[in-house]
Amino acid sequence: MTSATSDREPIAGRARVRAADVASAAGVSISTVSLVVNDKWEGRVAVDTVARVRAEVDRLGYVVDESARRLATGGAAAVAVVTPAFTNPFYARVSLGAAAALGEAFQVVFSVPEVGDDPVATVERLRGLRLAGALVAAPSSELLQVLARDLPTVVLDAPGSAAGPPRVDLDVADGAAQLASHLVDLGHRRVAFFRATPETETFRVRHASLAARLADGGADLVAIDRLVSDVDPGAAHVAALASMPAVIDAGVTAVVCATDLHAYGLLRACAERGVAVPSTMSVAGFDDQPLSAYVSPSLTTVAFPADELGREAGRMLADLIARGAGGEPADGPGGGPGHRSSALATRVLPVSLVVRGSTGPASR
Amino acid sequence: MTSATSDREPIAGRARVRAADVASAAGVSISTVSLVVNDKWEGRVAVDTVARVRAEVDRLGYVVDESARRLATGGAAAVAVVTPAFTNPFYARVSLGAAAALGEAFQVVFSVPEVGDDPVATVERLRGLRLAGALVAAPSSELLQVLARDLPTVVLDAPGSAAGPPRVDLDVADGAAQLASHLVDLGHRRVAFFRATPETETFRVRHASLAARLADGGADLVAIDRLVSDVDPGAAHVAALASMPAVIDAGVTAVVCATDLHAYGLLRACAERGVAVPSTMSVAGFDDQPLSAYVSPSLTTVAFPADELGREAGRMLADLIARGAGGEPADGPGGGPGHRSSALATRVLPVSLVVRGSTGPASR
DNA sequence: CTGAAAGCGCTTACAG
């Protein structure tokens, strides 16, 4: 059996087929092979030579070694998409959108700090990859700083962070305001906010905008200390159970959750505690996760255009990279020395309120 | 402003810091720099030289170029994790587990055919990356063949596919059997299966095992032609609405769904059509998605240990790669010439039935 | 303890 296998496919990792193998098999030089596989042969290589080379490429299963190609061309072919969580479908959709916009030109590498260590280590690992740029969703300011220092970077959904790299934001402030108006219209006067940890900028804006519009409508945003958890239905469920008495005591008739995932946990806690939704308590979230139409009652939420967000950011990054390659972009008057790319406009994507079954008229 | 910025960080993509820059700054050779940054200096470089080099590395922000390093060492440092869907949280958890097991030693690249083109194109793109190996979840046989031909490969959740690369499977047959017993015990005699497209091996096994155990218990698996959809709650919802009359007419009292995602769509359709769950119709799924405890009624389902699956597969792949590097592994007697790695045992992970609110005694 | 040199597998002027 051992001898019978001596001429089968080589072990991966060694003896892979190189351009030189194809060249000698086809009786040409490696220059010619390179020209052919890169489709740069027109007017430079005879058609039948091309055919011969191609035949050998197919027969031997030759694939250009990316490491060598990058080294030779000096080109960076990869782009990193850094998101805070892999298991959150929202970021999955965003990543997908980004990959759709960038996938043709770049190898897209997904990086998820939650798998590894701290932000800095993540970036260090990425830097060795000859990255052409990075897309970072809801980053910590630390991560952002390290990353944007030496890489074309586009930031997603990080409202409020002044100056810095170009961004694509969601109009979360407007979404929160719409939600507040909706609740005020339904007669709610005491509303609580289910906060998320870690508290990134986007969450702070949701919270602040909600409070502001509520105040405009004569309603109060009631602070419930323990109504806070990680972005995870299980953790939210625990926190919701723990703070339910306080919520009730405070006379709250509606809870706005930092994310739909928090709302799932709260909805369950309400069911377990016999708190009727929405007749006793209205519940709403942010994101419009694919499943939010399927929980019960179905969830009123601020819908974010996830794919669009990813796609738009992908386009902007491609732009940024193209400029960088062309030469130093002109710095706008506000462009500090820290970010060569601040001249690019920040885009803000509209969001919309989706009213479903979990919100209704205030009790009493 | 322009002149003030002339000595700031170089534009990414050109003028990145090389070992030679560090070497001349520290007054040593690039060999020495290499030794230091790779921690191979003990007994070979003077301690104060090491310190000097490190200082320059920090000051200049030098990071080893991975492309060059790989080219020089011949080492493959990346592993691909190929899953059918990015937006399905089940695969997200699996990917995470795999990354946890492999992340230290390898750069993990996630590949999602749904973003790009056909399986073969996906693999071709990956092949240029000097991959050390691949992890493929629920692959099409075509993808599997191309991939396993020249790469150490571990397959996830592809029961039934005889021979071939080593696998880590879930005991879906047992899970389906448990579910069937549960339904029979509840008095169900006419059960339908909500099929998934594309119909991979794992779905076929779920279906077949369910039918077999149902028959053992004296119950029938009723075929409903249009009760089939992609793995997506929206698609499932549409299919469920369309086939609801047929399901009712057939006297079906329980529907087992190929995945929890199908169940979400079905649950919603039931609610909209006034079909009470579980009193009129029991519903169950496979996966135990994080959200399945949060739909209403909460979903009875076969729980898959997603992280464990990913982690175990990651470990096996690391093993496989280590063997390949060490030399030709001894072929077991059953080891066909097509797969050098079939000597590795296939692992089957146990699954468990989680009974929640969506299943109950059969009506009538 | 240190450095000059070969080589990893490509691409790209350049010379024929």
Next chain:
DNA sequence: CTGAAAGCGCTTACAG
């Protein structure tokens, strides 16, 4: 139309 040669940024014997 074709090929020899330099160079991309590293690592690793090898010789001092």
